[in-house]
Amino acid sequence: MATPANPAGDGARATLAQVAARAGVSASTASLAFSGAGPVADETRERVLAAARELDYGGPDPRARSLRTGRSGIIAVVMEDRIRVAFRDPMVVTLLDGIADEIGTAGYSLLLLTDSLERAEGGLRDAPMDAALLLGCSTDLDPAVRVLSQRQVPLIGVEAEPRPGMHLVDIDNRDGMRAGAEHLHDLGHRRVAVITLPMDREHTRGPLTAEWAESSVAYTGLERLKGVRDVFPDAPAVVAAGSLIEEGLVAARALLDAHSDLTAIIGQSDLLALGAIQAAEERGLTVPDDLSVLGFDGARIDGLSRHRLTTVVQPSVEKGRAAARLALAALAGEQVESVAFTTELRLGDTTAPPRER
Amino acid sequence: MATPANPAGDGARATLAQVAARAGVSASTASLAFSGAGPVADETRERVLAAARELDYGGPDPRARSLRTGRSGIIAVVMEDRIRVAFRDPMVVTLLDGIADEIGTAGYSLLLLTDSLERAEGGLRDAPMDAALLLGCSTDLDPAVRVLSQRQVPLIGVEAEPRPGMHLVDIDNRDGMRAGAEHLHDLGHRRVAVITLPMDREHTRGPLTAEWAESSVAYTGLERLKGVRDVFPDAPAVVAAGSLIEEGLVAARALLDAHSDLTAIIGQSDLLALGAIQAAEERGLTVPDDLSVLGFDGARIDGLSRHRLTTVVQPSVEKGRAAARLALAALAGEQVESVAFTTELRLGDTTAPPRER
DNA sequence: ACCGCCAATCGAATCGATTCGACAGGCGAA
DNA sequence: TTCGCCTGTCGAATCGATTCGATTGGCGGT
Numbered sequence: 001m002a003t004p005a006n007p008a009g010d011g012a013r014a015t016l017a018q019v020a021a022r023a024g025v026s027a028s029t030a031s032l033a034f035s036g037a038g039p040v041a042d043e044t045r046e047r048v049l050a051a052a053r054e055l056d057y058g059g060p061d062p063r064a065r066s067l068r069t070g071r072s073g074i075i076a077v078v079m080e081d082r083i084r085v086a087f088r089d090p091m092v093v094t095l096l097d098g099i100a101d102e103i104g105t106a107g108y109s110l111l112l113l114t115d116s117l118e119r120a121e122g123g124l125r126d127a128p129m130d131a132a133l134l135l136g137c138s139t140d141l142d143p144a145v146r147v148l149s150q151r152q153v154p155l156i157g158v159e160a161e162p163r164p165g166m167h168l169v170d171i172d173n174r175d176g177m178r179a180g181a182e183h184l185h186d187l188g189h190r191r192v193a194v195i196t197l198p199m200d201r202e203h204t205r206g207p208l209t210a211e212w213a214e215s216s217v218a219y220t221g222l223e224r225l226k227g228v229r230d231v232f233p234d235a236p237a238v239v240a241a242g243s244l245i246e247e248g249l250v251a252a253r254a255l256l257d258a259h260s261d262l263t264a265i266i267g268q269s270d271l272l273a274l275g276a277i278q279a280a281e282e283r284g285l286t287v288p289d290d291l292s293v294l295g296f297d298g299a300r301i302d303g304l305s306r307h308r309l310t311t312v313v314q315p316s317v318e319k320g321r322a323a324a325r326l327a328l329a330a331l332a333g334e335q336v337e338s339v340a341f342t343t344e345l346r347l348g349d350t351t352a353p354p355r356e357r
Numbered sequence: 358m359a360t361p362a363n364p365a366g367d368g369a370r371a372t373l374a375q376v377a378a379r380a381g382v383s384a385s386t387a388s389l390a391f392s393g394a395g396p397v398a399d400e401t402r403e404r405v406l407a408a409a410r411e412l413d414y415g416g417p418d419p420r421a422r423s424l425r426t427g428r429s430g431i432i433a434v435v436m437e438d439r440i441r442v443a444f445r446d447p448m449v450v451t452l453l454d455g456i457a458d459e460i461g462t463a464g465y466s467l468l469l470l471t472d473s474l475e476r477a478e479g480g481l482r483d484a485p486m487d488a489a490l491l492l493g494c495s496t497d498l499d500p501a502v503r504v505l506s507q508r509q510v511p512l513i514g515v516e517a518e519p520r521p522g523m524h525l526v527d528i529d530n531r532d533g534m535r536a537g538a539e540h541l542h543d544l545g546h547r548r549v550a551v552i553t554l555p556m557d558r559e560h561t562r563g564p565l566t567a568e569w570a571e572s573s574v575a576y577t578g579l580e581r582l583k584g585v586r587d588v589f590p591d592a593p594a595v596v597a598a599g600s601l602i603e604e605g606l607v608a609a610r611a612l613l614d615a616h617s618d619l620t621a622i623i624g625q626s627d628l629l630a631l632g633a634i635q636a637a638e639e640r641g642l643t644v645p646d647d648l649s650v651l652g653f654d655g656a657r658i659d660g661l662s663r664h665r666l667t668t669v670v671q672p673s674v675e676k677g678r679a680a681a682r683l684a685l686a687a688l689a690g691e692q693v694e695s696v697a698f699t700t701e702l703r704l705g706d707t708t709a710p711p712r713e714r
Numbered sequence: 715a716c717c718g719c720c721a722a723t724c725g726a727a728t729c730g731a732t733t734c735g736a737c738a739g740g741c742g743a744a
Numbered sequence: 745t746t747c748g749c750c751t752g753t754c755g756a757a758t759c760g761a762t763t764c765g766a767t768t769g770g771c772g773g774t
Binding site for chain 1: 370413416418419422423424427429430431439441450451454457458463465466467468470471479480482483484504507
């Protein structure tokens with residue numbers, strides 16, 4: 001038992017052929033015994049499994065199997081940020097959870113990739129995968145799309161700008177944000193500002209310029225911005241460098257400095273909104289009496305604030321599941337249709353009528 | 358350009374052989390032209406690349422390549438929890454970040470696996486991987502270890518109990534925790550309780566029993582517990598169901614109920630400690646005057662608390678990097694030695710001498 | 715008694731690359 | 745001039761499985 005009898009000496013893993021030989025059957029039969037496809041006599045199967053045990057054979061080599069079958073059992077998730085950054089966003093985490101859950105039960109595993117193509121090797125270009133999910137939450141995925149579609153990998157975009165050959169999972173960013181803005185408008189707010197998600201690949205901070213507002217790289221951020229501007233056409237906006245509390249804080253400070261008469265701030269994500277609340281409190285402003293704050297996402301964030309944020313809730317786990325299901329459907333050769341979810345405004349205690357001045 | 362000339366009709370991806378044929382060279386030469394290994398005349402390479410472009414060939418198939426070379430370019434990370442749970446722990450995220458960074462620059466990608474072996478297919482058993490990192494933060498990894506070592510995959514354990522054939526990256530959990538406990542002792546504390554990490558696979562909550570304290574599945578939690586008990590041999594302990602703020606809150610409530618004379622609570626992670634702070638505040642206790650709280654990890658947690666937690670800091674990103682480097686070294690056939698990091702006590706404002714009673 | 719069918723097994727082709735050894739030709743050194 | 749070496753290219757073997765079609769033997773139906 002200590003040293004399994006290995007014809008090739010030890011160190012080398014046994015092959016199916018060796019197992020078959022030892023069991024006195026052909027490789028084809030041994031393969032059937034392992035995979036369960038095709039009829040095999042119980043007694044034969046037992047003999048094969050016994051031989052495998054004796055040789056310490058752990059089952060067919062995934063590499064060979066995947067060459068032959070054309071399937072690797074891997075679904076890739078392509079993100080733009082490095083892990084440390086991306087995973088601080090609860091939306092990304094819940095999305096991934098939904099994805100992992102769904103593909104896991106289907107027998108697939110999850111490969112985590114970033115879309116940097118600079119590296120000569122590794123990554124997008126030559127990782128094995130059966131399908132790819134692109135999390136295009138903010139910036140440019142075009143190069144990744146090009147490489148992967150050349151490799152004929154089915155592509156699912158999550159909140160990404162529509163592209164030929166890519167199926168989509170989306171939410172009604174614009175409508176949802178508009179509903180939120182209307183809520184503020186109904187309360188009487190007129191001087192409202194926005195903190196947006198990053199607008200370019202470099203994640204540059206700063207006031208939103210017309211150039212950015214016309215660019216097309218930041219799909220989600222732009223859609224949500226449109227939603228606000230549908231109600232408040234002139235709302236000033238500051239671009240954050242990421243969906244993070246600190247970024248919301250920095251951006252909100254800038255907004256409060258530049259526009260002393262603001263009565264409400266809209267964060268394009270809950271984390272940004274929480275940063276805005278911090279900025280307000282920092283200056284002695286009470287939320288919601290002195291400043292209303294609205295978020296987007298509906299993230300459940302650990303006792304992070306004494307407030308219940310008023311926010312536009314999106315079904316993030318479901319989004320992940322749906323994306324995974326689209327990928328699985330594409331792999332099964334089924335007709336794939338894009339999916340769109342709807343958001344819902346959840347009232348908390350961070351919005352109220354503006355204080356009379 | 359729209360429809361690349363594909364001899365096999367479209368839909369089917371071109372193969373290296375087809376590209377070679379079109380370029381008028383042999384498959385071997387075409388391979389060399391792509392991989393850069395071996396001498397190829399510039400003019401020939403150009404011809405090959407041109408042919409590839411014409412056929413819309415995106416480079417060698419990873420599956421075939423990995424069968425031939427025996428390398429898949431994938432390093433797996435095996436966690437015990439589902440993503441949503443695991444990724445709420447900042448330590449896991451930073452660890453992963455370190456890992457991803459290091460293996461990424463080496464041209465490898467990261468496969469995320471959970472250690473559930475229940476599923477018949479997919480996952481540990483047949484995902485392709487060149488090495489595996491086991492995050493054994495708390496519970497039982499034995500079955501996973503068995504499967505993977507049978508597959509001859511180099512194994513690196515991060516804070517896992519030593520096992521034959523597995524290299525380790527560890528920190529001085531016991532010493533570090535002892536240093537923290539000594540700090541409390543020096544301040545004058547005598548009645549100290551602990552909130553521990555999960556102690557079994559099922560993540561059962563409840564007071565720590567002798568049975569648990571002798572079990573061997575929860576390596577990290579037990580080591581840290583020993584560190585405390587080196588100083589406070591009788592310190593009562595409650596087991597949390599996860600490294601989460603809510604869990605710390607629940608556990609601390611139980612501790613405060615059961616031991617009204619406590620002057621300090623030690624959380625085995627920062628999140629647990631933060632939960633303890635919340636529990637204290639909930640009862641009108643002031644931290645650190647009425648209750649000192651000590652954490653472990655040194656997580657940077659977004660403005661989550663008004664306190665700067667006194668905690669035992671571990672180099673979590675470095676731990677990830679080190680684990681990744683061990684894996685890469687093992688793949689390079691180098692001699693691999695286990696690595697141990699040391700922790701450092703960082704004083705914040707959550708510990709103080711106990712209030713006189 | 716014969717035919718057809720099904721279960722069980724096997725042989726051989728195949729998936730798409732990499733790589734080793736061989737070979738041809740050109741060049742410099744002795 | 746000749747020998748050896750280096751460069752560029754090719755053919756063939758190989759990685760380890762899966763799978764298709766063929767083969768064999770046993771069995772029930774008529």
